[in-house]
Every structure is written in C-alpha cells, then in structure tokens.
Amino acid sequence: MKLTSRPAAALVGLSLAAMALAGCSEEAGGGGGGDASASGACDPADVKLVGQVRNESNPYEASWLDGGDAFAEQVGLTQERLTYDADSTKQQEQVSQLLAGDTDCLVMNILPNGDSDTPPIVEGAQDAGAYLVTQWNKPADLNVTDYDHWVSHITYNGVESGKQIGDALAEAIGGSGGIIALQGILDTGAAKDRFAGLEESLAANPDVELLDDQTANFSRDEALAVTKTLLTKHGDDVKGIWAANDDMALGALAALEQAGRDDVAVVGIDAVPDALTAIQDGTMTATVSSDGPWQGGIGLAIGYCVATGELSVDDIGDEDRAWFAEQFLINSDNVADFSAPETDEADFECDNVFSRSQGAIS
Amino acid sequence: MSTPVLATPAADPAVVSGGPTVGQRLTSFMPLIALVALLAALTIADPDFLTQRSLTAAVRTSAPLVVLAAGATLVVLCGGIDLSIAALCSLSTVFFAMWLPDLGGLTALAVVVAAGAIGAVQGLAHVLLRIPSFIVTLGGLSIFSSVALVISDAGPIRVVDRDATKWLTLYVGGVVPMAFFVAVLVVAAIALVLRLTPVQSWITATGFSESAARLAGTPVDRVKVAAFTVSGACAGLAAVMLVSRNFSGSPTMADNLLLPAVAAIVVGGTAITGGHGSIWRSLVGALVITLLRVGLPIVGVPSAWEQILYGAIIVAAVALTLDRSKVLIIK
Numbered sequence: 237m238k239l240t241s242r243p244a245a246a247l248v249g250l251s252l253a254a255m256a257l258a259g260c261s262e263e264a265g266g267g268g269g270g271d272a273s274a275s276g277a278c279d280p281a282d283v284k285l286v287g288q289v290r291n292e293s294n295p296y297e298a299s300w301l302d303g304g305d306a307f308a309e310q311v312g313l314t315q316e317r318l319t320y321d322a323d324s325t326k327q328q329e330q331v332s333q334l335l336a337g338d339t340d341c342l343v344m345n346i347l348p349n350g351d352s353d354t355p356p357i358v359e360g361a362q363d364a365g366a367y368l369v370t371q372w373n374k375p376a377d378l379n380v381t382d383y384d385h386w387v388s389h390i391t392y393n394g395v396e397s398g399k400q401i402g403d404a405l406a407e408a409i410g411g412s413g414g415i416i417a418l419q420g421i422l423d424t425g426a427a428k429d430r431f432a433g434l435e436e437s438l439a440a441n442p443d444v445e446l447l448d449d450q451t452a453n454f455s456r457d458e459a460l461a462v463t464k465t466l467l468t469k470h471g472d473d474v475k476g477i478w479a480a481n482d483d484m485a486l487g488a489l490a491a492l493e494q495a496g497r498d499d500v501a502v503v504g505i506d507a508v509p510d511a512l513t514a515i516q517d518g519t520m521t522a523t524v525s526s527d528g529p530w531q532g533g534i535g536l537a538i539g540y541c542v543a544t545g546e547l548s549v550d551d552i553g554d555e556d557r558a559w560f561a562e563q564f565l566i567n568s569d570n571v572a573d574f575s576a577p578e579t580d581e582a583d584f585e586c587d588n589v590f591s592r593s594q595g596a597i598s
Numbered sequence: 599m600s601t602p603v604l605a606t607p608a609a610d611p612a613v614v615s616g617g618p619t620v621g622q623r624l625t626s627f628m629p630l631i632a633l634v635a636l637l638a639a640l641t642i643a644d645p646d647f648l649t650q651r652s653l654t655a656a657v658r659t660s661a662p663l664v665v666l667a668a669g670a671t672l673v674v675l676c677g678g679i680d681l682s683i684a685a686l687c688s689l690s691t692v693f694f695a696m697w698l699p700d701l702g703g704l705t706a707l708a709v710v711v712a713a714g715a716i717g718a719v720q721g722l723a724h725v726l727l728r729i730p731s732f733i734v735t736l737g738g739l740s741i742f743s744s745v746a747l748v749i750s751d752a753g754p755i756r757v758v759d760r761d762a763t764k765w766l767t768l769y770v771g772g773v774v775p776m777a778f779f780v781a782v783l784v785v786a787a788i789a790l791v792l793r794l795t796p797v798q799s800w801i802t803a804t805g806f807s808e809s810a811a812r813l814a815g816t817p818v819d820r821v822k823v824a825a826f827t828v829s830g831a832c833a834g835l836a837a838v839m840l841v842s843r844n845f846s847g848s849p850t851m852a853d854n855l856l857l858p859a860v861a862a863i864v865v866g867g868t869a870i871t872g873g874h875g876s877i878w879r880s881l882v883g884a885l886v887i888t889l890l891r892v893g894l895p896i897v898g899v900p901s902a903w904e905q906i907l908y909g910a911i912i913v914a915a916v917a918l919t920l921d922r923s924k925v926l927i928i929k
Contacts, residue, residue, distance in 0.1 A: 292901055319901045323854045324754075326891065328844055329659045333892040336655030337646055352754035352846040375756065 276367070276543040278341035280311060283543050285536050286334060288318040288327070288346045295509050296528045297347070299577060303529030304345060306579045307536050315536065324349045331357050335364040341543050342366035345535025348373045358386045367543050369535035380557040384549050388538050390531070393560040393594060394426050397524040398433020398480070400565045401503035403440070404522035405476045408501035412443035413475030416466045418459050418488060419451040420480040427454075430480045430505065447473060452484045459487025467495050476501040482511035482523055489519055507566055507574060515571045522567040529579045530592070531561075537584035546586040555596035562592040628919040629866050629882040636889050636911070644897035650773065658775035658843075660888035662687070662836040664881055666855055667862035668785045669832025671880040672825040674863055677805040677872025678731030680826065682720060682738030683833045684856035686713055688849055689746040690837030695755035695847030703762050710834040716742075717830015721823035731826075739856075746849035754848035763842035777839045784835065785881050788828065792877070797821065805872030861912050862887045867919035874924040886915060 287304035289297040301317045308315040318334075320327040327349050334344070344366055348354040354374040361368035362385045371390045374380075380389050405415060417434055420427030431449070438446055447470050452459035459479065467474060477492075477500060479485035485504025492500050498519075504511055507525035514520035541547040566574050582588060624631075641648040666683050673680040690713045698705045716738075724734045757763070768776045792798040800821045803811035812818050836855075841847055860870075866883030868875025890911060894904045 316898060317901070318895050321854075324844070324848065325840065325851055325854060329888075329892050330895060332655050332659060332843075333652070333896050336652045337649070337896070350754060352756050352848065353844070355756070355845050356843065 276341060277545045278543045280540075280544050281313075282341045283311075283313060283540055284338070284342045285313055285315045285540065286318060286342065286344045287315050287532055287536065288320065288330065288344065290320060290322040290347065290349065292317070292319055296506065299528035300347070300532035303532030303579050304536050305532075306529065307533035307540075307584050310581050310584060311540060320349070322349060324353050327353060328356055331360055335360045335366060339364040339366040343536055343539030343543050344368050345532065345539065346370050351375045354378060358383060361385050367539040369538050371531055371535060374558075381554055387542050387549060388535075388552070388556065389558040389597075390535065390561050391558075391597060392526050392563050394429025395433040395436065396560075396594070397505050397563055398430035399437045400433070400524055400563075401505060401522050402434045402437025402478060404565060404567060405478055405501055405503045406437065406441040406444045408503075408521045409444070409475040411441060414445045414447040414470065414473040415476040415478055416447050416463075416470065416474055417449035418462060418477065418479040418484045419449055420454045420484070422451055427451075427480055434478055444476075452479075452487065454481050454483060456483040456487040456490075459484035460491050463488040463491035464495070467491060467497070474500055476521075477503070479504045482506040482508045485520060485523070486510055486514065489514060509575075512566065512571055512575050515566060515568055516575070518568065522565055525564045525566055525574055525577075526561070527564065527577065529577050530583060533579045533584050534561075534589060534592075537586075538589045541586035541589060547589075552590075556590045556593060558597045559590070560594040560597060562594055622921070622923070625867075625919075625921045629879050629886070629915075632865070632915045632918055633882055633886050633889070636886055636893075640889060640893045640897050643899075647893065647897055654769070654773060654775060656888055656892060657778040657885070659892055660885050661775065661777035661781040662839040662843075662852070663855060663858055663862060663888055664778070664781040664884040665784055665832045665836040665839065666852075666859040667866075667880040667884045668781075668788060668877050669829035670859055671863050671866075671868055671875065671877050672788070672801065673731065673822075673829050674868055674870060675801045675805050675872060675875055676822050676825050677808060678724070678822065678825070679860075679870070680717075680720075680735045680829045681732065681856065682735040682742060683829060683836075683859060684852045684854070685739040685742035685746070686716060686830060686833040687837045687840070687852035687855065689713075689742040690834045691841050691847035691851045692746045692750045692755065692849055693847070694837055694841045695757050696749065698757060698759060698762055702759075705762055706835075706838045709838060710831050713834025713837070714827050714831030717833070718823060718827040720830070721826030724826065725819040725822050731822075743849065743853070750847070750849045752849065754846045754851075756846045757841055760842075760845065763838065766839060766842035777842065780835075780839075782881070784832070785877055789877050797824075801825070802873055805874070807873075858887045858891065859884075865912055865915045865919060867916075867921060869920065869925040871925060871927060874921065879919070883919075887912075 285304065285308050287301050289300050292298045292301065304315040318330055320330055344361065346357060346368065348357060348370055351373045352375065354370055355378060358368065362383050365385060368386045369388050374389050380386050417431065419431055438444055448466050450462050450466065452462045463477065477488045479488055479502065482504035485502050488502050501521040503522045505524045507523045511520060511523045515523065542549055583591065666687060670680045670683050690709050693712060694705055694709045697708060701708055720734050720738050723729060724731050766777045770776055770779045800816045803814065803816050804818050804821055808818055837852065840851055844851065862883035863880050864870055865886050866879030868879050890908050894907060899907060
C-alpha cells in the first residue's frame with residue numbers, strides 16, 4: 237500500500253493542479269473536427285470508412301460488412317469492420333473512441349443496437365464533424381434534418397413486407413383457406429408493422445381466414461411449440477402459416493415436419509440462409525430480403541459522396557434524409573439470385589445512392 | 599510492506615523495518631508497467647492511437663468501470679465477492695431515468711444512496727444469515743435484473759432533461775473528463791479513509807484470515823457490511839456516469855460490465871482470495887481493461903482475434919501483477 241499510493245498521490249495532485257490552472261470546459265481540448273461546413277472537401281484517399289454491426293456470427297450482419305468491403309474496394313479504400321456483440325454500452329464506447337481519432341473525413345455506417353442508442357451516436361458524430369448514416373433504429377421524434385452531419389437514416393417499411401408475404405401466402409393456398417399468424421415481440425415496431433401488413437393483405441383477400449394469431453417472440457423454439465399447439469387445435473383447417481420473421485417460420489416448418497404435414501405453406505421475413513435453403517427445397521413459400529450487402533455499401537457510399545463534396549447535405553432533399561428502402565420478395569422463382577447476394581457498383585454512384593427509396597419515413 | 603497481519607504480530611516488525619526488496623518494488627509497480635506496455639503495443643499497431651484526444655476518450659470511457667471495480671475491490675479484499683454490481687448498476691440507471699423528472703438535481707445523490715442501501719442489505723444478509731457472499735450477490739444479480747426489467751417495462755427509458763448530468767460531461771482543464779476525475783476522487787477518498795483509520799488493517803486481517811481477525815477483536819461483520827455498502831454506492835455512481843453518456847437508462851445497460859470489473863480487480867494484482875491488494879491497483883486494472891475493450895477493435899484487430907487477445911492478455915497481466923509472495927493459497 238505504501239508504495240502503490242505514491243503514483244496515486246501524484247495522479248490526484250496532477251488532476252487537482254490541472255483543475256486549478258484551467259477550470260472546467262465543455263469540450264475536450266486538442267485538434268479535430270467540429271467545423272461548421274456540413275459538406276466535405278476531403279481528398280477521396282483521405283476518407284476513412286467504418287461499418288459497425290452487432291455480430292459477424294449473424295449471417296445477415298456479416299453480409300452487411302462484406303457489402304461495405306465491396307464498396308470500399310470500389311473506391312480504392314478499406315473498411316474498418318467493427319462489432320459490438322449486441323451490447324449497447326460497448327457500442328457507445330467504440331463510437332466515442334472512434335470519434336476521438338481523426339474525424340474530418342470519417343464516414344460511419346452504423347446499425348444502432350436499439351432506438352435509444354441512436355441519440356448519443358448522432359450527437360457524438362455531429363460534435364466531431366464525422367459523416368454518419370444509421371439504419372433500422374432511431375427514436376421517432378429524433379429528426380435527421382436537425383443535424384447536418386447525420387446525413388441519412390435508412391429503414392424498411394414493415395407494413396409493406398408483412399403485406400408482401402401475406403399476399404404470397406394467399407396466392408400459395410389458392411386464394412382461400414385458413415391461416416395462422418406467428419407474431420414477433422409485441423412491443424417492437426417491427427412486429428406491430430408487419431402484423432398490420434398482414435391485416436391489409438387479409439382485407440384484400442377476403443376468402444383467406446385468420447384462424448389464430450399468437451406471439452412466438454421472434455424465436456424458433458417458441459414458434460415450434462406454438463405451431464404444434466395451433467396445429468392440434470385447428471387441424472386440417474390450417475392451409476398456411478404467416479411468421480413475422482424467418483426464425484419463427486423455420487420453427488413452424490419443424491412443427492409441420494413433426495406433425496407429418498407437407499400441405500401447409502409457410503412465409504417469413506429476413507431472408508436468413510436456412511430460409512433460402514428451405515425455399516429452394518420447396519418447403520417454404522416466400523421471404524423478404526432487405527439486401528444486407530447493399531445496406532453495408534450504401535451507408536458508406538452516401539457518407540463518402542458527402543465527405544468528398546460530390547453531394548452536399550443541403551442539396552439532399554428532406555425525403556432522402558430518413559427513408560424506407562426497397563425490399564425484395566423472394567420465392568422459388570428468384571431464390572437463386574439471392575443465395576449468394578452481391579452488390580452492384582452502379583447502386584453506389586453518387587447520383588444513384590437514393591435510387592432504392594420508397595419514400596420518406598412518415 | 600503490508601500492514602501487519604494481526605494474527606502474527608510478533609514476527610511482522612522485522613518485515614516492515616527491513617523494507618521492500620527491488621523485486622517487491624517492481625511487483626508493486628507491475629500494474630502500471632502493464633498499462634504502459636499495453637499502450638505502447640496499441641500505439642505500435644496504430645500510431646494515431648496515442649493522441650491526447652484519443653486518451654481523453656479512453657479515460658472517459660473507463661470512468662464507470664473504475665468506480666465499479668473500486669467498490670467491488672473492498673469486498674474482494676475482505677475475502678468475498680460482489681457479483682451484483684453490474685445488475686445493481688443497470689437497475690440504478692433505470693432508477694435515475696425514472697426519478698429524474700421528480701427529483702431533478704438531487705437524482706444523482708438519491709440513486710447513489712439507494713444503491714448503497716441495497717448494497718448494505720446484501721451485506722447484512724451475508725453476515726446475519728451467514729450465507730456466502732457469492733450466493734447472496736448471485737441472488738442479488740438475478741433479483742436486480744428482474745426488478746429493472748419489470749419497472750422499466752423491459753425497455754430503455756430516454757433521459758430528455760440533460761441538465762442534471764451535464765456536469766459529468768465537462769472536462770477539467772479542457773483535458774480530463776469530469777467523469778474520470780470524479781472516479782479518481784472516489785478512489786482517492788476511499789484510499790484516504792482506509793489509510794487514516796484502522797479500517798485498512800481490519801479489511802486486510804478479515805481477508806487473510808477471518809477467524810484470526812475475529813479472535814483479535816476486529817469488527818469483522820461491520821467491516822463486511824460497510825464494504826458491501828460502499829460497493830453498492832459505487833454501482834449507483836457508475837450508473838449516473840453511464841446515463842450521462844448514453845442519455846438513457848436501461849435494464850441491461852451495465853450487465854456486460856461485471857466480468858470486466860472483476861478482471862480489472864484481478865489484473866490490478868488484488869488477490870481474488872482476499873487480503874492482499876489495493877484500490878489503486880483496481881484503478882490501473884480498469885484502465886488496462888478499458889484499453890483492451892476499446893483499443894483492440896479501434897486499432898484494427900479482427901473481432902475473432904479480439905476475444906483471443908483479450909483473454910490471453912488478461913492472463914498474462916495477472917501473471918505479472920500478482921505478488922505471489924503475499925498469496926500463499928490459490929483457489
């Protein structure tokens with residue numbers, strides 16, 4: 237104790253001295269960003285590209301980072317791949333460390349862990365003068381247009397995807413018959429929107445009857461149990477199963493297999509590899525893809541175009557600051573195109589980056 | 599060099615007056631040496647890492663971990679373990695977000711007091727019911743997580759009014775983040791109390807040999823309850839720091855800080871078996887762990903290698919920092 241306390245005393249002494257000398261201030265000293273101009277004049281070679289997702293073990297998110305690599309290669313740069321293990325605290329720590337580096341030409345394409353993780357990231361990027369594109373999660377009352385370094389926010393219309401697979405299911409069962417619905421975590425926007433989409437589809441297909449809807453919390457195991465129960469309850473009346481994501485659809489497939497039923501159509505959302513295989517095998521009818529590789533590339537592309545001055549934030553219309561991107565219905569006809577998704581260089585040209593917009597987030 | 603162990607009063611003076619050998623001196627500085635070595639390695643991997651801005655961000659990040667580890671160090675020094683710190687910290691972030699609209703500027707104080715009281719209850723359960731600290735705090739971990747989930751409706755609560763935490767986001771002298779400054783102050787305050795009162799020797803005696811300490815008249819039970827109380831209060835303070843940074847409270851916000859906090863204590867060279875160690879060592883340990891957590895990915899270590907390096911470096915650091923002459927039994 238005697239020895240170790242000496243450096244400690246020195247530390248405290250130094251801190252106190254620093255405080256006495258200079259008082260408190262709002263910003264950390266030292267060089268770096270925070271400049272007023274929102275449109276950069278970075279030399280393309282100086283741009284630093286960063287993609288951040290939860291896990292590389294998730295095939296969708298790994299493909300996202302691969303798409304980022306593809307864009308980086310297209311412009312002769314490399315992408316820094318960051319993952320935060322779905323840990324909000326770790327994500328914030330990484331972002332704040334990143335923003336403490338050279339941020340003048342920093343472009344970040346980030347998947348925030350949840351809605352409430354977006355505000356600190358946005359404010360950090362704004363203060364540091366980095367160019368930020370976020371995807372999927374943001375609080376509804378946080379407006380991209382209030383910031384000039386938060387270039388764009390991209391998400392997907394859950395109502396539309398819920399309707400797309402609902403329609404595909406109705407078609408697969410010949411336009412009439414009973415279906416059951418497996419809902420996601422009820423407290424999430426995705427689950428609510430997707431189910432609202434199913435209800436739209438049911439309104440358009442009056443002969444399709446919703447026999448039952450229950451939540452299986454986006455989980456494969458729960459979907460297996462719930463589907464078994466519902467199959468027992470409704471028996472041969474069940475002609476189709478609508479699941480709010482592919483994991484639940486795969487759980488439902490397992491339940492059908494155990495029950496010896498092969499006459500039931502199943503649809504899901506997300507386009508996970510197992511679901512694509514199931515569609516190829518003919519056991520599953522349809523899923524919806526948000527195109528992970530494109531997501532990984534497009535966020536970097538938008539930021540890169542602004543950082544290099546090819547696009548100016550002021551010139552990007554409000555409808556392109558927070559927008560729904562196009563999603564793709566996958567069925568047996570086109571599943572081959574999606575089993576090894578690739579990015580298209582033309583999508584990432586600066587005058588083309590908003591081409592997949594389906595309209596502003598209302 | 600260590601404060602006399604009460605059980606062997608007659609033999610000790612010789613050790614104290616003889617002074618530490620060069621080897622012992624070196625061992626006591628090992629945590630600092632490990633920190634500098636790690637910093638040097640990160641700088642070699644990415645020369646841009648060693649800038650004042652980057653270091654400022656790193657110590658700002660480390661502040662909650664420093665406070666968590668400092669509190670839990672007291673429990674570890676007493677020969678126990680506090681597994682509930684991270685869950686209690688998460689619960690406290692929820693408290694903070696929920697109480698802020700009513701309490702305003704007093705919220706931070708209220709959260710620290712509440713967390714300290716919860717820590718005290720765990721300490722009382724430990725000494726009165728004679729349940730091992732591992733079990734008491736494991737139960738606490740589970741209870742606090744669930745309570746946090748229930749009262750928050752299982753989701754994050756955004757903190758819109760940021761005036762109450764603004765002071766923590768300031769910078770002392772334009773360089774030192776206020777959160778880190780407060781963390782160092784807390785460590786200094788605890789260390790000062792330990793040094794100026796008999797508590798230091800009570801804790802050491804309890805940690806090395808509880809039965810001998812009791813025979814020597816040490817108020818073992820009171821020391822333990824006090825250690826758990828301080829550990830709880832530190833978890834509350836860490837929660838305030840997290841909220842000031844994330845603008846929200848969440849029932850899982852700090853859950854992943856438990857193992858880093860324990861790692862910080864051990865990497866600092868404090869023996870997990872109790873008795874030997876100090877709170878300053880945990881400060882340095884927390885800095886090492888923070889550099890590993892944020893430094894490795896930033897300098898471009900691929901995520902698969904990151905975990906491998908993290909584990910290997912921690913084991914190597916403990917091998918360096920632990921003073922084996924002070925710790926005879928390894929469990």
